Amino acid sequence: MNTLRQHIESIIFTSSSPISRDEILNCINSFFGTNFDIDVIQTLIDEIKVVFDAPEFSFKLIEIDNGYQFYTKAQHNDLLNYFLKQQHRKKLSTASLETLAIIAYKQPISKVDIEAIRGVNCDYAVQKLLEKELVSISGRAETVGKPLLYKTSEKFMSYFGLKNIQDLPKPKELELTENSIGLEENLNS
Known part of the structure; x- marks a missing residue:
């Protein structure tokens, strides 16, 4: 039963939205070829709730929208909000990426x-x-x-996993010639 409880924990943890006990039951029975009863699943879900209510865990199991999902406990909200803001700051906009590419290839x-x-x-x-x-x-x-004048920094190199600036991909040279697309038409016909 302990292993079954761990399987249920992992299913709930992996689900990106609340998962119902019926979905958990169907997954377990289908994957393992078993025939567990819904009451067994509910008992184990209740055990998981008790276990994760203990203060040493940063998560708790919540019943929401006829399903179950792990949530972080409220005392961690300030830290997690700070962390998410830091992560958001690391992302680059399309304009910033375009500008960075120009600087990288044309520097200084x-x-x-x-x-x-x-x-x-x-x-x-x-x-x-x-x-x-x-x-x-x-x-x-x-x-x-x-x-x-602007140039890339050492942080740029580590951010993109480059040893030196020569590791940048080479831009392809495009040469368009007259009638290069499609077949040349015979205009004298």
Whole structure:
């Protein structure tokens, strides 16, 4: 019965939404070729609730929407909210990824040149990349106004698992020629 309880725990833990005791029963009986009764499943679910109510566990089993799901206990909410905010900050927007790709392939490059390639203002994207320490300022250009130049950082290398900048994938060169798509038509027919 202890092993059966562990199987039930793992099913509930794995489910992304509340799972009913009937779904648990059907899964167990189908997978193991057994014929357990719903009362056995309910008894084990009740045991799991008691076990996870103990203070040494950070999770508890909740009955919700005619099913069961593990939830973290309320005393961990502040920490988990902080953690999720930190994780969210690690993600890069499409604009930031495009800007980062331009910097990686064209470094050192000025913001004006990045904007010329992207066709839009990139102040916010560059600022976010600097905050995340994925790019750094490498100096100033010897052009009018002496704009700042940006390059990738060491953190960029580890973030993308690169040993050096030469490990970046090579952009494919596209050469379009006249009539390169489809068959050439015979216009004299």
